[in-house]
Each structure stands twice: as C-alpha cells, then as structure tokens.
Amino acid sequence: MNKKIAVLSGDGIGPEVIAQAIKVLDAVAQKFNHTFEYTNALAGAIAIDKTGNPMPDETLQVCLEADAILFGAIGDPKFDNDPNAKVRPEQGLLKIRKEMGLFCNIRPVTTYDSLISKSPLKEERIKGADLVVYRELTGGIYFGEKGRKNDGVVAFDNCEYSVEEIERISKLAFEAAQTRRKKLTLVDKANVLETSRLWRDVVKKMAPSYADVEVDFLFVDNAAMQMIVKPTQFDVILTENMFGDIISDEASVITGSLGLLASASIGAKTAMFEPCHGSYPQAAGKNIANPAATILSAAMMLDYFKLFEEANLVREAVQDSIDKGLSTVDVNPENPQSTSAVGDLIAAYI
C-alpha cells in the first residue's frame, strides 16, 4: 500500500514525538511492505513566526493532497497571556478542522493495569474503564456567529446545529458502538438548549436502525459527575463540540496517563491523527516527552487506512513497552527512558 501523509509537527514537543511516530510507521512499512510518503508543513506558533499565519494556505494544500494528516501539537506560552491577540496558534487548529471538514473527533480512553495506580481516582472506580468520546468538531458554538454589539458592551456566541451535522457524526458513533460494547450515551443539555433537543430528536430517530445498540441520554452536568463516580458505565459517548471539549479532557485524567491518549479527527475526505496532550513547552527539546500518545495516534491512522493487523501490532508494541517499564519519566519516574529511546524500542519490537 502506498500512502501520502502530511506531517504537521507544530510547536513544543511536537517535533520530538512526531519523529518517534514516523520511526514506528517506517518499521511498519518495512515489515508489511508499504510505502508511506511524508510531506512536512508548518502549523502553529512556528508558522506564525515564519509566515504570520498559524495555518498557511500551503499547509492546507499539502493536507488536501495527502491521504491523512499526522499532527503534533501547537501552542506557545508567548501567546498565552493574551487571548485577545489577533493571531493565535489555536486558530490554526480550528482552521484546519473546518477547512478539511474534520467533523468527528474520536478519543479512546482505556486503563493500563500496570499504570492504574497513577490515576487520581481510586483503582476500584476505574478498573476496566474503556470508553471512547465522539465529539462533533466543526459546528456548534465554536463556529457560530460571534462578536460584540451595543458599542462593545455586549458579546455573543451563537451555537447552531443542523440535522445533517448531527446525523453524520451519530452514524459513526453508532457504528463504533456496534463493534464495541453496544452502548451509546448522548451527552447534552436537552432540558435547557434547543440544539440539544435537536440532537436528541435525531439520535432517537436513528436508534431503531442500530437495534443492537442501547441508547442512553445524559445531561452534561450529570455526565461530568458520572465520569468520576463510575467511568466504567460508559462505552461510546456522543456529544457536541463544546461539551465534548470539556468531557473528553475530563475523561482523559481518569487513567492518570495523559501521555498515552491518542485521537483521530475524521472528515469525509481525509483525517487527522494527533496526541491529546498539548505542546508541553517546558519539556521541548529535552527528549523527555512521552511519544506513546503520538504513536498510538499513528495506530489509529493505520486503522483508518484499514491496515488493522499493522495497527494492532503497534498497540501491542506500546503495551509491551509499558508492561516492561520502558517508558518516559511521566509514566516511569524511577527508571525513565528518553523520548527517542522509547521510539526505538517500539520500532524494534515491530
């Protein structure tokens, strides 16, 4: 198989963790006789520094021509103190989501037995937790009309959803539930929001076509509680953009190992794969960041290419390195390996 991959390393630890994922992809290519062609492109603070734009047109062009996008992280502390700054790295992320139509963000959260003690939650609460959040990523309050009025003393953000936007992600979430534990939980605020009522209507209408899937509805405030009280109750969580931002970040802490969480953002024509952690500027250039989340994101990319055997082998390799304690400082502070050493180990396993 021959695949073109756009590589957007971005800022902070982005380049270091991406380098390990590419090492692993190369090992996969060699073992299974595939060809992965990488094209690097600028994104984030580094793109602002070089072009004034966090997501230059050339980068979007590279992405359009690729079969998939491998994304590191963007963000730089020099932009953090001023959310009013005209140009910010995060705008690049929102732009690529919108321009590439990446409407479905997927974030699996599982526990690793050997890491369970690192969770802020008690072991008996999280043992066996295995959920995935399907977050709508190109609609809602993120992309609605926003601005100021009345001479600037009033600000507004409009949240909008269409039936079509809800259907296309719900379809993916239902299908995922069918391959998992067959439970789908829609998280919304249907007792207050009209958009949530539309979500509920659409999901209820689709449910009979997935008769093997049990559908549940949970208000977002209750979901934020249940995620801590009993995370094992969840299988597939489906939700809109803003709630998904909050709930998926909340879910990511239950396992206590943010450095292991991968994500995929799926569109009609392409998809982007990205670790859940940010650019972690304090660790940049130190060869200490955990590359596992990025490598597991690359595994999700292999799934997207329908290279399931390859994807599972990558996951097995990551699991093996964790089980053997061959991890970076965040996971194994007693005997930490470097970023590149972990990448080498996982590539060698393959």
Next chain:
Amino acid sequence: MNKKIAVLSGDGIGPEVIAQAIKVLDAVAQKFNHTFEYTNALAGAIAIDKTGNPMPDETLQVCLEADAILFGAIGDPKFDNDPNAKVRPEQGLLKIRKEMGLFCNIRPVTTYDSLISKSPLKEERIKGADLVVYRELTGGIYFGEKGRKNDGVVAFDNCEYSVEEIERISKLAFEAAQTRRKKLTLVDKANVLETSRLWRDVVKKMAPSYADVEVDFLFVDNAAMQMIVKPTQFDVILTENMFGDIISDEASVITGSLGLLASASIGAKTAMFEPCHGSYPQAAGKNIANPAATILSAAMMLDYFKLFEEANLVREAVQDSIDKGLSTVDVNPENPQSTSAVGDLIAAYI
C-alpha cells in the same frame, strides 16, 4: 430579628429535607430570639399537577414578599423521558432564577475528614480541598434567544453576556476571595468564545481594585482536568452559567458526599437557598434522605441575614453529627439514622 421566608419544598425528598431545615431554623430562632415566618408555596412537578405551571404567579408573589427563599428540590421521573414536553419542572427553576434576578449561584465544596474515604478520588488528592464556585445564573446560553429555523432542520441557542452582568457577579466573587484564601480563578474558553473574551476583559479591569486577590485564568477544558488532578489549587472559581453548571457538578463529587452540599443563589433584592442534590424520587417518603445539605443551605441563609454566629452554630451542629457518625445511610451505611432523626439531633445540639 424578624424574617419572612418563602418555603418551596417542591418534589421528591424536598418536603422531608425542608422539614428538618425548618426544625433547625426554629431552634435557632428560639435560642437567639428571632422570629422566622414561613409561607409555603408550590413549585415543580407538584405545581404542574395542581396548577399546570411549575412556577405559578402566586408562588413568585410569595417569594417577592419574603426576605429569602428556602427551596427543596424539583423534578419527577414522569417528565424525564420527554425533554420536548411543553411543560417541565425545570422550567420553574429557570423562571424563578430569572424573575427574582438570582444572578449569582454560590456552591461551596469542602471535605470532611471523617468522610474523606467516601470520595472517588484518592485521599491525598483531596485532603484540604476547600473551594467555592461562583456561577452566573441568569445569563448566557441558558437565557439567550433559541429556536429552530430552515423548516426545523437547524436549531440555535445564542449565548450573550453584557459587561454589567459580568461585573455584578465578579464583584461578589472578588469580595468572597478577600475573605478566603485570596485567589480567584476565572474559568472560560477565551481562546474560542467572544463572550469569554469579554469575561476576561472585565475581570482583568476589576482586578486592580482587589489588589490582595491573585487572579488566574483557566480554559474550561483544562479546569475540568485540574478539578480532578488537583482540586486543592482552587479557592474561588468564577464562571459563566453553562460552564458553571458543569464545573460545579463535577466539583461536587470530589468530596464524595453530595448529600452535604449547599448552595445559595443571590439576587439584588432576595436570595434563594437550596441543597445541590436533586429531588431523588427513589427515596421520597422513606425518611432516609440526608437533610444536611438543606440545613447547611439554611446556614447560608443565616449568613445572608448577617446572622453569622447563628450560621456558624448550625454548621458546628452538622459537623458534630457527622463526626459522631449520626448520619443518614448515604454517609453512614453501617448505622444509619433517619432524615427526621438527623434533623432532631442537629436542632437539639442548637
């Protein structure tokens, strides 16, 4: 002191827990020579059953004429399966907030040493946690224009905030921080939302007038993580309506004792005091629900009346009953007391 109190017991366990709070208020009145006059009024599902309206005009009138409102809980499972139902108990809650101008919801979260083992979080994470959420309650996406368009295939909810709305609650939050550990954290999504940028602008402008308060800004997704990873870092959390709904419910689970969490909703002319738990219909009529949250809400009412000595005595009485293990089944499953017995004990202590 002579105070008029509107009593809205509502649904489910509401009447039982309210009865205990009144017992305790009566004990306070007797000991300190105050007069509390109670007027009962209908709210919630019971009001729908009797009048077709979850918040009848007569109830609002009673509230207008009172110095404060003591609120039980509203909600009934018969409305739960249909968020599209034209009339729902929750509408009553939104209506009283708006009509009484209760713009500032206050939810303290503290740990009790003797209950710390009940938390889903590890003891070392929550020991010493002591925070309070100031949630804006009459603005934002809850009360913005909402509806359907394009023949119903698009739904929208508008989120709006004015400088004035932000200032009045921020003032209360800053003042609270001054009497506490002098730290205020604004939770927003200023990297995406225009309303959040206005919140940040206003809070930044006010900060110099409270020079003794350290001000911090946190994106809501990060806040949802930090609440679990390190809840002890928070003192006063200030946030808008929707984020406050999610974050305060999330915060309420860290202590593992929802039955102990009180709230106040402050307006310019009156205020409402209410336990954080809901109507808990499964327990209704069984004399097993924990009245502590309602009694502690009554203590917040005494604070509001500036009866600080009285308020502190009520809190001491509740603490004493917990320390002695004289609690309801949720807190003390081995040797549970009934709802009314806990009320009696706390009133007797006073």
